[in-house]
Amino acid sequence: MVGTSDFHTYLIFDSSRSPISVAIQPLWDVGTREFKIGKNKGTEILMRLQEVLHPEIFSPPGAYDGKKNLFSFKKYHITAQQFTVPWEGGQPKRPKDVSVKIVFVKQIDVRSLRNLMNGDPQSVLAEGEAATALNMLNLYVQSTPRMQDPRIHNAKSFFTPTNKRASDRIRPVELWRGYFQSVRPTFDRLLVNIDVTIGVVIPKGKLEQICADYLRVRNMREVRNPELGRLRLFLKGVKVEVDLPGHAGKRPRTIKDVVSKVGEIFFEKGGDRVSVADHFKRAHGVTIRPGSLGVKIGQDGLFPIDVCRTIQQLLKSRASPEIVREALDFSPPNPIERLNAIRAGWQQLRYAQSPFLLGAGISVKPEPLIARGRILPPPEIGFKTDKISLHQKRGQWDVMRQTLYFPAVLSNWAVVDFAGCDMKILNEFVRDLGRAMMERGMTVKEPHSIVRKPANYIKNVLEELARDAAGAQMLLVILPESAADIYRQVKRFGDITNGVVTQCVKWSGKLARDAQNKRCNQYHNNLILKINAKLGGLNCRPISATMAKLREVPTMVMGADVSHPAPGSMLPSIASLVASMDADMLRYVASIRVQETRTEMIQDLAAMFKAALITFRQKNNNYLPLRIMMFRDGVSEGEFMTVRDMEVDAMTPVVLELYQNGPKPELTFIVVGKRHHFRFFPMDNTSADSRGNGNLYPGFVVDRDITHPVFQDFYLQSQPGLKGTSRPSHYTVLKNNSHFTMDDLQQMAYALCHCYSRSTRAVKIPAPVYYADLVCRRAKFHFDDKVRDDASSEHSDEKPHLDFYKEHFEAINGRLKDMMYFV
Known part of the structure; x- marks a missing residue:
């Protein structure tokens, strides 16, 4: 039993509710320009109309969405009426008025939510009445907290300056602590999900x-x-x-x-x-x-x-890494303090005093919901000659003193220094790295050369180095601490131009001192995890009954993701697909595509899926997989049905084409969600992991009490805690025509969280999902110099067409296309 960040909501389901159309127009001359009104000002005017001018009509008050809709749990005795409302409250020097036209639209049957809570599949449609009723409930829950100055709010969160942080590290922005709140349906009940959140604020x-x-x-x-x-x-x-x-x-x-x-x-x-x-x-x-x-x-x-x-406003652009680090530091440091912060925020949420909730007969229980869960048994971690049990130290292992599961051979490599290192120290660093690789079982020869070069004409330097070390498998590149442009040029040269593995090392004073004092063993072993995987080696594998079950028939595990450009950018969205090629589900090949900006569906999935199947067949004695598991990242709940219909349908003709009259593969399609606000809190010290910052033990899974009433889903906290409160990942099974039970799927997802080649810890999502994300991040290396980071072309200020980006997006070099270059 664990505490959650969810609170039980009580609602009377015996009547219809009314959305009302609202139109606000000025009663002064605005010339030819379009009159626009902000959400906050619109809400202010509607509340003045309801509470000051005509409380006899609007009692209890309706909740305004800031656009064109006023929702009421009581049908007002008007069908269409126009009101004159002062633009400002009080006694302004120059009073002016607006016209507010109220028109009754229709009734919403809130009992449609009961159908959703009882598991009716038709109730999850985005345009259905249950969705509208749920949006209305969210508006009622959020209205009172939003209206208290000097707060700032977005769709589901509000932020207050009473608890903020300003720092030179993140100026000019500030961090404001606030609260997220969202009404969510579960089986036979409604919950309000409440969590502490951080807003990035541009000050006045x-x-x-x-x-x-x-x-x-x-x-x-x-x-x-x-x-x-x-x-x-x-x-x-x-x-x-x-x-x-x-x-x-x-x-x-x-x-x-x-x-x-x-x-x-x-x-x-x-x-x-x-x-x-x-x-x-x-x-x-x-x-x-x-x-x-x-x-x-x-x-x-x-x-x-x-x-x-x-x-004063919320930052719309993507937060920098410095802001993200500062926000993590500003968040409650452990689960107990996070739960206490949620409880302390109850006074700011003001549910018991909200005229909207009171008038609608809605109440929210002030105590967190208790959910039932269990700890999944961890897999063992297998190396070449040994295996490690994780029962004593869950979710963590060490590669030191181990021989990698499948060590790679590195017979030809070179080192180039763009950071101006002390060459004596650099030679020691490289020599110790080679020694550590051999200790891990890799076959390694001395580097062809170790050279220092100025940090300009990067491409020419790398071409010269590749020629001198003909057939080099890897270039080890030493970079200064701030070297984003050099890094891009190095990766573009390796991934696109030359087709050689590149491994970058960010040099610093601390790393130089550690190298000089022989204290780089841990750093070297972390590098080796990447180098071995990039060269075709395998670091370790999870061993469990579930993984053995997966190996019974040829199985391909896929991860897919779509990444979108930063707000304000005109760059396209990027879709990626990775697919396992081996029986251990450790080796992956990747494909990447440019598609219409901010389009969530993978538009070229059929071609990407077909390429993965053909490569699988080439690498597995002409056999195609008989079982396919897709882990799909980056999909919101409102798009579940669309993803299921469009992406599964896109895969079907590929299966018919390649499998023809043979047996068709079983397909399991799971959406993995990371961006949610569900949190779990240990009820006592016995369920808290003292090594994991007081979080629950890795492998904790919840598949009841807070799960979706229609979709099969579960929450899995697979990672050991580090800082703050661990966020479980949310798995929703959209299709499963295999013979796997939900327990099987939970065990498989947990085991695959132990396969991420860059880590010696269980991660929070399955490795193929992480790999798909890494592939998306490398899209910037595929674009040539005609595409700039600020997303405009050299020749035009107009928004470039998708064809422009496709024309200037180059494929991965053929030498690397079947390798894990992306780790």
């Missing part, structure tokens, strides 16, 4: 200073193209106010783009061509300094950054 301030802090520069006029690309991604979607006469009091506007030398840009005004600098001087008395950066706001508005101010 001068835009010029925000930009300077982000780029770590003093003078914004000295910003060059690489930094401009980074800034463009950071600022796209950020809301700003313009600090000029005539703009005071106007709503914040969204940055569309960043432009250099804004004062030198010309536009048409009254039939004349006028520069932005001249316009600002004449119209506003503002002098734009030469070389100033500007931002594009709206369709054609251009403003220098020094007249803009940011409002």
Whole structure:
């Protein structure tokens, strides 16, 4: 029995509920421009209408979604009515009004949720009435916490400045702690999932200073193209106010783009061509300094950054690694403190005082739900001549003093130093690495050469090195600490241009001292895990009755993922598929494709799947797999049915083509979810792993109490705890025409979490899912120089067509296509 981050919700299922259409229009002249209103302002106006002007009509108050819908658990005695509502509360100096038109739309039968909770498959349809009712419940639960200033919120979380962190390491942004909340159906009950969460907030301030802090520069006029690309991604979607006469009091506007030398840009005004600098001087008395950066706001508005101010808002772009590390450090440090933080947040959630919940007759039990679970037995870890039991130290093992399961041969390799190392220390580091590889059972010769080269003309240096060490299997590349561009060039040379394995080492003062003092053994062994796998070796294998069952017939395990570009980027999405080729499900081949941006379905899955089957047949004496297991990453619950229908259907004709009249393979299709807020908390010290930061022991699985009422699913915490509260992975079985039981599938998933070749710990998701993610991350090495990191082409400011990206996306070199180059 464990505590969870879920709370029981009580709801009366005996009536219909009413969504009402809302239209808000200004009663003042806005000219020809479109009138837009933000969600917070819209909510403020609707609450003023309901609570101040007409409480006799809107009692209890309805919950507004910030768009066009007002939901009510009571049918109001109006079908269509127009109201005049003050734009501002209190006694403003210049009062103005808006028109709010309320129109009854239809009734929603909340009893449709009962069908969903009873397992009706039709109830999970995204456009169904149960989905609408669930969205309405979420809105009711979230409305009161969102409306308390000075909070910031997104779809399902709110954040408060009463608990925040600012640090030079992450400036200009701040971290605000808050709470996630979501209503979820389970069998025969509704739950509210509540969790502590962290928001990355851009503070209110001068835009010029925000930009300077982000780029770590003093003078914004000295910003060059690489930094401009980074800034463009950071600022796209950020809301700003313009600090000029005539703009005071106007709503914040969204940055569309960043432009250099804004004062030198010309536009048409009254039939004349006028520069932005001249316009600002004449119209506003503002002098734009030469070389100033500007931002594009709206369709054609251009403003220098020094007249803009940011409002307090959540960061829309992707968080940097530094922000992620700081957020982890800011999170509750262990499960007990996380649960206490959730309980402490009950006062901020205010469920018992919410006029929305009280009026709807909804209550949320304040005590966390208790769920039943069990610990799966761990597999043994097998090496070439030995095997390790994990019963004493679950989820962790050591390769020292072990011979790798299948050691690779490294007969020709070279070393190049781009970090300016002390050559004596570097030679010792390389010599000790070679010695450690031989201790692990690898056959290793001395490197062909160890050379130091300047960190420019990288491609020429690598080509020269590859020629000198003809037929080299691997290049060991020593990089300085900040070397993103060198790293990209090295990987592109190895993966695409030359087809040679590359292993990079980030050199640092600490690593140099450790090498000099012979303290690099652990570091060397971590490198060896990658090197051996890249060269075709196998590090270790999980041994269990379940894995033996998988080996009974030819089995192919696949992992698939789709990664999307950062917010604001125009780059396409990337789809990847990896597939096992051996009986131990340890060797994988990969394929990667470019597809329409932000498309979750794998558009070229049929071709990728076919290529995997053909390669399997080539490597397995002309046999095709009789069992196929797909672990699919990156799919939200709302897309489960679409994935099942589209991706499984895409695989079917491939099976018919290749298997023809022979026996068809069994197919198991499982979605693996990582981005959720379910947490488990030990009930006492006996169930807490003291080595795992007080988390539950690895292998803890829950397949009841909190699971989905329609889909077969389970939660598995496979990894040992490190820091904070471990997040279990969520497995949803969309198709299973094999003879495997749910217990079999849980054991298989757990065993595959012990196969990740880069680690000597059980990981949180099966190895093939991790590999698919690694393949997606390497997409940037496939693009040639015509595609920039800021996602625009050299020749056009327009959004490039998908064909442009396909044209400039090069395939993996044929020498590496059947190797695990991606680890």
